[in-house]
Amino acid sequence: MILIDIEVYNNIEKQYETFEAIVDTGATFCVMAEHIAEKMGCQTQEKIHLWQVNSPLTLPKSTLKIKYQQKEHDAETVIVDINKDYLHPATPNEKCKRPPTPHPLASRIILGKTFIDKLTETERKQILTYLA
Amino acid sequence: MGLESRKWINQHLPELRKKYPNKTVLVCEEKVVKTIDEPLDPIKINQIAKKLCKGKDWSYTYVAEQEEEYIL
Numbered sequence: 001m002i003l004i005d006i007e008v009y010n011n012i013e014k015q016y017e018t019f020e021a022i023v024d025t026g027a028t029f030c031v032m033a034e035h036i037a038e039k040m041g042c043q044t045q046e047k048i049h050l051w052q053v054n055s056p057l058t059l060p061k062s063t064l065k066i067k068y069q070q071k072e073h074d075a076e077t078v079i080v081d082i083n084k085d086y087l088h089p090a091t092p093n094e095k096c097k098r099p100p101t102p103h104p105l106a107s108r109i110i111l112g113k114t115f116i117d118k119l120t121e122t123e124r125k126q127i128l129t130y131l132a
Numbered sequence: 133m134g135l136e137s138r139k140w141i142n143q144h145l146p147e148l149r150k151k152y153p154n155k156t157v158l159v160c161e162e163k164v165v166k167t168i169d170e171p172l173d174p175i176k177i178n179q180i181a182k183k184l185c186k187g188k189d190w191s192y193t194y195v196a197e198q199e200e201e202y203i204l
Contacts, residue, residue: 005191102196
Protein backbone atom coordinates (compact mmCIF):
# COMPACT_ATOMS: atom_id res chain seq x y z
CA MET A 1 0.00 0.00 0.00
CA ILE A 2 1.44 3.40 -0.97
CA LEU A 3 0.59 6.17 1.51
CA ILE A 4 1.33 9.81 0.72
CA ASP A 5 0.22 13.20 2.00
CA ILE A 6 -1.76 15.57 -0.15
CA GLU A 7 -3.80 18.70 0.60
CA VAL A 8 -7.49 18.96 -0.23
CA TYR A 9 -9.36 22.27 -0.41
CA ASN A 10 -12.03 22.69 2.27
CA ASN A 11 -14.83 24.75 0.68
CA ILE A 12 -16.32 25.56 4.09
CA GLU A 13 -13.18 26.66 5.96
CA LYS A 14 -11.66 28.12 2.75
CA GLN A 15 -8.33 26.46 3.40
CA TYR A 16 -6.39 23.35 2.46
CA GLU A 17 -6.41 20.36 4.82
CA THR A 18 -3.71 17.67 4.91
CA PHE A 19 -5.00 14.19 4.07
CA GLU A 20 -3.35 10.81 4.20
CA ALA A 21 -4.01 9.16 0.84
CA ILE A 22 -3.78 5.64 -0.54
CA VAL A 23 -2.38 5.74 -4.06
CA ASP A 24 -4.35 3.20 -6.07
CA THR A 25 -3.07 2.71 -9.60
CA GLY A 26 -5.97 0.34 -10.26
CA ALA A 27 -8.69 2.89 -9.48
CA THR A 28 -10.06 5.21 -12.16
CA PHE A 29 -11.39 7.84 -9.75
CA CYS A 30 -10.31 9.31 -6.47
CA VAL A 31 -12.61 8.24 -3.61
CA MET A 32 -13.74 10.17 -0.54
CA ALA A 33 -16.07 9.09 2.27
CA GLU A 34 -19.42 10.88 2.29
CA HIS A 35 -19.16 12.13 5.90
CA ILE A 36 -15.83 13.81 5.09
CA ALA A 37 -17.11 15.23 1.77
CA GLU A 38 -20.01 16.84 3.66
CA LYS A 39 -17.65 18.49 6.15
CA MET A 40 -15.51 19.75 3.25
CA GLY A 41 -18.52 21.28 1.48
CA CYS A 42 -18.00 19.20 -1.67
CA GLN A 43 -20.61 19.89 -4.33
CA THR A 44 -21.77 16.68 -5.97
CA GLN A 45 -22.44 16.45 -9.69
CA GLU A 46 -24.09 13.68 -11.70
CA LYS A 47 -23.96 10.04 -10.60
CA ILE A 48 -21.72 7.59 -12.39
CA HIS A 49 -22.34 3.87 -12.86
CA LEU A 50 -19.13 1.96 -12.11
CA TRP A 51 -18.31 -1.73 -12.16
CA GLN A 52 -17.03 -3.25 -8.95
CA VAL A 53 -15.86 -6.85 -8.65
CA ASN A 54 -19.29 -8.41 -8.68
CA SER A 55 -21.85 -5.69 -9.12
CA PRO A 56 -22.39 -2.18 -10.46
CA LEU A 57 -21.87 0.73 -8.09
CA THR A 58 -23.64 4.05 -8.60
CA LEU A 59 -21.93 6.98 -6.91
CA PRO A 60 -22.14 10.78 -7.04
CA LYS A 61 -19.12 12.55 -8.49
CA SER A 62 -17.40 15.69 -7.29
CA THR A 63 -14.29 17.62 -8.34
CA LEU A 64 -11.71 18.15 -5.62
CA LYS A 65 -8.92 20.68 -5.61
CA ILE A 66 -5.89 18.64 -4.57
CA LYS A 67 -2.41 20.04 -3.95
CA TYR A 68 0.65 17.85 -4.24
CA GLN A 69 4.08 19.43 -3.85
CA GLN A 70 2.64 22.96 -4.08
CA LYS A 71 0.86 22.29 -7.39
CA GLU A 72 -2.92 22.35 -7.52
CA HIS A 73 -4.90 19.85 -9.59
CA ASP A 74 -8.62 19.32 -10.17
CA ALA A 75 -9.41 15.63 -9.70
CA GLU A 76 -12.72 13.89 -10.38
CA THR A 77 -13.71 12.04 -7.23
CA VAL A 78 -16.53 9.68 -6.32
CA ILE A 79 -18.23 9.97 -2.95
CA VAL A 80 -19.02 6.79 -1.03
CA ASP A 81 -21.18 6.22 2.00
CA ILE A 82 -19.24 4.12 4.52
CA ASN A 83 -21.73 1.92 6.24
CA LYS A 84 -20.67 1.37 9.84
CA ASP A 85 -22.28 -2.04 9.73
CA TYR A 86 -19.96 -3.22 6.97
CA LEU A 87 -18.96 -6.46 8.71
CA HIS A 88 -21.54 -8.53 6.91
CA PRO A 89 -21.64 -12.09 5.58
CA ALA A 90 -20.31 -12.51 2.06
CA THR A 91 -23.09 -15.01 1.35
CA PRO A 92 -26.11 -16.03 3.48
CA ASN A 93 -24.21 -19.07 4.80
CA GLU A 94 -20.75 -17.57 5.12
CA LYS A 95 -19.52 -15.55 8.08
CA CYS A 96 -17.22 -12.64 7.32
CA LYS A 97 -13.80 -13.24 8.90
CA ARG A 98 -12.42 -9.77 8.27
CA PRO A 99 -11.31 -8.19 11.57
CA PRO A 100 -13.61 -5.41 12.79
CA THR A 101 -11.13 -2.60 12.16
CA PRO A 102 -12.41 0.75 10.91
CA HIS A 103 -12.94 1.30 7.20
CA PRO A 104 -9.72 2.38 5.45
CA LEU A 105 -11.49 5.51 4.17
CA ALA A 106 -12.56 6.67 7.63
CA SER A 107 -9.45 8.85 7.83
CA ARG A 108 -8.06 8.90 4.28
CA ILE A 109 -8.89 9.25 0.64
CA ILE A 110 -7.98 7.13 -2.36
CA LEU A 111 -6.06 8.73 -5.21
CA GLY A 112 -6.93 7.13 -8.54
CA LYS A 113 -6.06 7.73 -12.17
CA THR A 114 -7.93 11.06 -12.32
CA PHE A 115 -5.24 12.43 -10.00
CA ILE A 116 -2.23 10.32 -10.96
CA ASP A 117 -2.58 11.35 -14.62
CA LYS A 118 -2.11 14.99 -13.60
CA LEU A 119 1.35 14.35 -12.13
CA THR A 120 4.64 14.58 -13.97
CA GLU A 121 6.62 11.44 -14.69
CA THR A 122 9.15 12.47 -12.04
CA GLU A 123 6.40 12.89 -9.43
CA ARG A 124 4.94 9.47 -10.30
CA LYS A 125 8.35 7.82 -10.01
CA GLN A 126 8.92 9.56 -6.68
CA ILE A 127 5.63 8.20 -5.32
CA LEU A 128 6.58 4.68 -6.41
CA THR A 129 9.76 4.89 -4.32
CA TYR A 130 7.48 4.70 -1.25
CA LEU A 131 7.02 1.03 -2.17
CA ALA A 132 10.71 0.38 -1.51
CA MET B 133 3.19 19.96 4.20
CA GLY B 134 4.76 17.03 6.04
CA LEU B 135 6.98 15.42 3.44
CA GLU B 136 9.63 14.46 6.00
CA SER B 137 7.07 13.27 8.55
CA ARG B 138 5.34 11.15 5.90
CA LYS B 139 8.66 9.66 4.91
CA TRP B 140 9.35 8.87 8.57
CA ILE B 141 5.91 7.25 9.01
CA ASN B 142 6.33 5.08 5.92
CA GLN B 143 9.78 3.96 7.08
CA HIS B 144 8.57 3.15 10.62
CA LEU B 145 5.13 1.65 9.91
CA PRO B 146 6.03 -1.88 11.12
CA GLU B 147 7.22 -0.50 14.49
CA LEU B 148 4.24 1.84 14.75
CA ARG B 149 1.91 -1.09 14.08
CA LYS B 150 3.41 -2.99 17.04
CA LYS B 151 3.58 -0.02 19.40
CA TYR B 152 0.33 1.79 18.57
CA PRO B 153 -2.07 -0.83 17.13
CA ASN B 154 -5.45 0.56 16.06
CA LYS B 155 -4.59 4.14 16.96
CA THR B 156 -4.28 7.35 14.99
CA VAL B 157 -0.76 8.70 15.44
CA LEU B 158 0.27 12.29 14.85
CA VAL B 159 3.94 12.66 13.95
CA CYS B 160 5.82 15.93 14.18
CA GLU B 161 9.50 16.24 13.29
CA GLU B 162 10.17 12.49 13.50
CA LYS B 163 8.40 12.02 16.84
CA VAL B 164 4.96 10.67 17.76
CA VAL B 165 3.42 13.66 19.55
CA LYS B 166 -0.12 12.33 20.05
CA THR B 167 -2.04 9.09 19.78
CA ILE B 168 -5.81 8.82 19.55
CA ASP B 169 -7.76 5.61 20.17
CA GLU B 170 -9.83 5.76 16.98
CA PRO B 171 -9.64 6.86 13.37
CA LEU B 172 -10.49 10.56 13.13
CA ASP B 173 -11.61 12.34 10.02
CA PRO B 174 -8.80 14.41 8.49
CA ILE B 175 -10.48 17.72 9.34
CA LYS B 176 -10.33 16.96 13.08
CA ILE B 177 -6.74 15.75 12.75
CA ASN B 178 -5.80 19.02 11.00
CA GLN B 179 -7.36 20.99 13.87
CA ILE B 180 -5.29 19.06 16.44
CA ALA B 181 -2.08 19.19 14.37
CA LYS B 182 -2.35 22.93 13.76
CA LYS B 183 -2.32 23.44 17.55
CA LEU B 184 0.35 20.89 18.50
CA CYS B 185 2.68 21.24 15.50
CA LYS B 186 2.23 24.88 14.57
CA GLY B 187 4.68 25.82 11.81
CA LYS B 188 6.37 22.41 11.92
CA ASP B 189 6.46 19.49 9.50
CA TRP B 190 3.73 17.00 10.51
CA SER B 191 1.75 14.05 9.24
CA TYR B 192 -0.63 11.39 10.54
CA THR B 193 -1.68 7.85 9.95
CA TYR B 194 -4.19 5.38 11.30
CA VAL B 195 -2.21 2.27 12.24
CA ALA B 196 -4.60 -0.63 11.80
CA GLU B 197 -3.28 -3.84 13.32
CA GLN B 198 -4.56 -5.77 10.32
CA GLU B 199 -5.60 -3.89 7.26
CA GLU B 200 -3.61 -4.26 4.06
CA GLU B 201 -4.41 -7.93 3.62
CA TYR B 202 -8.13 -7.07 3.52
CA ILE B 203 -7.94 -4.32 0.90
CA LEU B 204 -8.65 -5.32 -2.69
